[in-house]
Amino acid sequence: MNISPARTAAFDVLLRIENEKSFSSALLPLYEETLSAADAALCHELTLGSLRRQIYLDKLITHFAGSKKLDSAVRVAIRLGLYQLLFLDKIPDHAAINESVLLVKRAKKVSAKGFVNAVLRRSTRDKPNFQYTDEIDRISQETSHPIWLLEKWRDDFGVDEAEMIANANNEIPRPTFRLTPFEEIDSEIRSNWSRSDFVDGCFAADRSSPDLRLLEENGAIYFQDEASQMAARAVEISDGGLFLDVCAAPGGKTGLIAKRFQGIMKLAVAGDLYRLRVEYLRDNCRRQAADFVNVVQYDAIEGLPFANDGFDAVFVDAPCSGTGTIRHHPEIRYFLEPGDFSELSLKQLAILKNASKLVKRGGSLVYSTCSLEREENESVALNFLASDPDFELVRPAVDERFVTGDGFARTWPHRDGIDGFFISAFRKK
Numbered sequence: 001m002n003i004s005p006a007r008t009a010a011f012d013v014l015l016r017i018e019n020e021k022s023f024s025s026a027l028l029p030l031y032e033e034t035l036s037a038a039d040a041a042l043c044h045e046l047t048l049g050s051l052r053r054q055i056y057l058d059k060l061i062t063h064f065a066g067s068k069k070l071d072s073a074v075r076v077a078i079r080l081g082l083y084q085l086l087f088l089d090k091i092p093d094h095a096a097i098n099e100s101v102l103l104v105k106r107a108k109k110v111s112a113k114g115f116v117n118a119v120l121r122r123s124t125r126d127k128p129n130f131q132y133t134d135e136i137d138r139i140s141q142e143t144s145h146p147i148w149l150l151e152k153w154r155d156d157f158g159v160d161e162a163e164m165i166a167n168a169n170n171e172i173p174r175p176t177f178r179l180t181p182f183e184e185i186d187s188e189i190r191s192n193w194s195r196s197d198f199v200d201g202c203f204a205a206d207r208s209s210p211d212l213r214l215l216e217e218n219g220a221i222y223f224q225d226e227a228s229q230m231a232a233r234a235v236e237i238s239d240g241g242l243f244l245d246v247c248a249a250p251g252g253k254t255g256l257i258a259k260r261f262q263g264i265m266k267l268a269v270a271g272d273l274y275r276l277r278v279e280y281l282r283d284n285c286r287r288q289a290a291d292f293v294n295v296v297q298y299d300a301i302e303g304l305p306f307a308n309d310g311f312d313a314v315f316v317d318a319p320c321s322g323t324g325t326i327r328h329h330p331e332i333r334y335f336l337e338p339g340d341f342s343e344l345s346l347k348q349l350a351i352l353k354n355a356s357k358l359v360k361r362g363g364s365l366v367y368s369t370c371s372l373e374r375e376e377n378e379s380v381a382l383n384f385l386a387s388d389p390d391f392e393l394v395r396p397a398v399d400e401r402f403v404t405g406d407g408f409a410r411t412w413p414h415r416d417g418i419d420g421f422f423i424s425a426f427r428k429k
């Protein structure tokens with residue numbers, strides 16, 4: 001019996017996420033491009049679905065198999081089987097079980113075949129009712145978020161918000177995108193799209209489809225979350241202005257800003273830390289017909305290779321924990337550790353301070369993250385303001401409903417159905 005290409009690809013992707021801490025968003029396109037449309041869709045569902053339920057699936061594995069340490073290939077094959085048995089209606093039990101058994105054989109773990117078979121068969125008969133030690137333990141099991149992260153959100157936002165955030169993180173986000181040459185898109189395809197209420201030029205479709213993927217391949221649309229587009233649109237560049245995007249790769253926001261101010265600004269520069277990401281940024285600007293952007297490699301913590309007071313608009317979309325994007329990247333919750341937020345906030349402040357030196361008098365500085373955490377957001381912005389009296393806080397150029405009482409902007413997965421972003425804007429006096 002052959003293993004289906006969709007399950008083989010999902011298994012390989014999940015094993016790489018488990019062993020290498022790779023991101024599903026980077027791996028899935030590589031594997032899916034070799035699959036038929038139907039197999040690609042199943043691979044996507046199996047991979048992200050297993051990740052979204054991983055803590056619960058592991059709890060079941062411990063219940064059925066005890067807490068002995070399992071080889072990662074064996075664990076991933078069981079998670080994949082359990083996910084299909086418990087969460088997908090259209091897959092027959094025997095297919096889910098047999099293919100997980102074959103996947104461990106393919107991974108050369110032949111001795112584990114009987115074990116995988118027994119665990120998965122048992123799960124079809126034995127439906128455990130787990131007890132919870134407390135409210136956070138219940139939310140952790142129900143939403144597959146680590147206890148420490150839920151406790152942090154409880155302490156920061158309250159237990160109800162923490163639960164709503166965790167539930168929203170397991171929702172499948174609608175595909176959102178922006179257009180390049182709108183007139184060339186078939187009106188029948190367009191008729192299924194809705195316009196964003198809050199972000200100009202942003203559209204959403206009900207679900208992903210081969211039509212949409214083809215449009216993306218042809219460069220007619222660019223997939224980008226509504227909140228990410230909102231952050232890019234908070235950057236304003238005046239006539240003849242010089243613009244720098246400090247943390248630019250992979251270049252979704254650079255492309256939006258560059259196309260929006262093409263012919264208005266005089267110079268666009270975008271840079272990043274890592275060589276491979278810089279190369280990707282350059283290619284991505286080309287794909288978005290924004291190859292006039294000058295792409296540079298540097299370490300923005302060490303210092304930026306530009307003269308002080310040289311730019312009219314500087315954008316810092318800082319490296320962050322990404323806790324606002326768990327809907328799109330479910331594995332982030334397992335990669336993070338409690339010390340990460342304070343470590344990131346030091347880096348973010350250092351980058352923001354270095355970037356601020358490049359802003360001309362009267363120029364603007366926008367700082368954003370896709371994190372929900374105060375340490376990476378309000379704390380960084382307020383520390384920066386306290387450290388530099390030359391800058392004042394200004395209202396970010398976003399829809400009024402996202403502006404907070406303290407003059408920043410926030411979006412939330414559970415309140416707004418979009419990724420969680422923080423946006424702040426400053427003016428150099």
Ligand SMILES: C[S@@+](CC[C@H](N)C(=O)[O-])C[C@H]1O[C@@H](n2cnc3c(N)ncnc32)[C@H](O)[C@@H]1O
Pocket residue numbers: 246247248249250251252253254271272273274277298299300301302317318319320
């Ligand atoms: C949130 S991502 C930027 C996303 C990008 N603005 C977009 O919309 O596609 C943060 C970026 O900062 C880069 N980065 C991290 N540390 C850096 C540093 N010290 N100097 C410059 N860039 C850095 C990362 O490589 C990453 O590409």
